[in-house]
Amino acid sequence: MKRNVKIRIAYISTYVLFLFVSFxxxxxxxxxxxxNFVSFLIYMLKILPCAFILIxxxxxxxxxxxxxxxxxxxxxxxxYIWVILLAGTIAGGLLVxxxxxxxxxxxxxxxxxxxxxxxxxxxxxxxxxxYEASFMGVKFxxxxxxxxxxxxxxxxxxxxxxxxxxxxxMVEGK
Amino acid sequence: MYxxxxxxxxxxxxxxxxxxxxxxxxxxxxxVKFKKIFPTFITMLILVSIIxxxxxxxxxxxYLGNSSKFISVLLASFIxxxxxxxxxxxxPLSGILLTKGVPYMVLxxxxxxxxxxxxxxxxxxxEYFGVKVTVIRNTISFFIxxxxxxxxxxxxxxxx
Numbered sequence: 001m002k003r004n005v006k007i008r009i010a011y012i013s014t015y016v017l018f019l020f021v022s023f024x025x026x027x028x029x030x031x032x033x034x035x036n037f038v039s040f041l042i043y044m045l046k047i048l049p050c051a052f053i054l055i056x057x058x059x060x061x062x063x064x065x066x067x068x069x070x071x072x073x074x075x076x077x078x079x080y081i082w083v084i085l086l087a088g089t090i091a092g093g094l095l096v097x098x099x100x101x102x103x104x105x106x107x108x109x110x111x112x113x114x115x116x117x118x119x120x121x122x123x124x125x126x127x128x129x130x131y132e133a134s135f136m137g138v139k140f141x142x143x144x145x146x147x148x149x150x151x152x153x154x155x156x157x158x159x160x161x162x163x164x165x166x167x168x169x170m171v172e173g174k
Numbered sequence: 175m176y177x178x179x180x181x182x183x184x185x186x187x188x189x190x191x192x193x194x195x196x197x198x199x200x201x202x203x204x205x206v207k208f209k210k211i212f213p214t215f216i217t218m219l220i221l222v223s224i225i226x227x228x229x230x231x232x233x234x235x236x237y238l239g240n241s242s243k244f245i246s247v248l249l250a251s252f253i254x255x256x257x258x259x260x261x262x263x264x265x266p267l268s269g270i271l272l273t274k275g276v277p278y279m280v281l282x283x284x285x286x287x288x289x290x291x292x293x294x295x296x297x298x299x300x301e302y303f304g305v306k307v308t309v310i311r312n313t314i315s316f317f318i319x320x321x322x323x324x325x326x327x328x329x330x331x332x333x334x
Contacts, residue, residue, distance in 0.1 A: 037223035056204030135269035
């Protein structure tokens with residue numbers, strides 16, 4: 001068994017034991033932590049299956065050439081527009097963005113586009129933005145979007161170039 | 175969230191009608207990928223459950239409401255970076271804080287770091303990007319959030 005796996009098992013068992021003992025002794029912080037865990041687990045189990053099904057379908061149906069052409073090395077400014085639109089329509093935030101970004105990369109999207117995808121998935125999902133504006137006002141949301149998007153694109157290009165020069169490769173589940 | 179289900183369902187049905195085999199293969203890929211990353215999700219959830227216990231809504235409100243604006247912005251970015259909160263909780267909370275007189279720039283720092291910087295999602299992110307890139311990406315995102323907060327402050331007349 002690998003060392004990492006052992007550490008993980010030890011970590012998870014300690015946690016479970018702590019919660020278990022908390023419930024027996026009626027220790028409230030332990031109960032609250034358990035409640036947090038369950039409510040977030042439910043929240044994630046609602047989002048993740050859809051995301052992974054879409055990823056599966058994407059892997060099967062979308063040809064590598066298509067992604068290479070529109071989001072690859074030769075794609076110009078339109079590549080960024082495409083990927084921001086894609087990020088804007090997918091729910092789930094960063095959690096879902098990482099596996100999707102990996103699939104995009106695997107199909108030939110260039111690194112700067114992959115990082116733009118992650119940034120955009122974090123800040124400009126359409127439903128989230130509408131929700132935000134309804135609580136914080138349109139001005140607040142507009143300022144945030146107009147400033148963050150260019151910054152995300154520019155830093156993604158810089159980071160992408162930096163990593164490409166160093167022959168960086170993404171590997172799933174290292 | 176429901177529209178995601180609707181779209182996924184629709185795409186799945188269309189895919190199934192066009193090509194049964196390919197759709198089954200897609201299902202298999204989905205299961206394999208999900209299984210692979212699931213232990214990391216659990217690790218992350220454990221962190222989330224503990225951090226949320228240490229930083230409940232009331233604590234966050236206290237920290238963001240007091241002290242000077244600049245300290246509040248920094249505190250807000252730190253809290254936003256280490257906590258993980260779905261938007262449907264974060265924005266109503268920010269809305270309430272706004273009515274309590276917390277400046278826009280502080281809330282901007284809070285919500286932007288909340289969405290872009292993920293110290294809690296670190297175990298997950300590093301599975302895909304590696305440690306180094308994860309650190310770089312989160313650091314960049316943190317500074318982007320600070321820049322946005324400052325500009326928000328200027329445009330709302332809260333500084334200068």
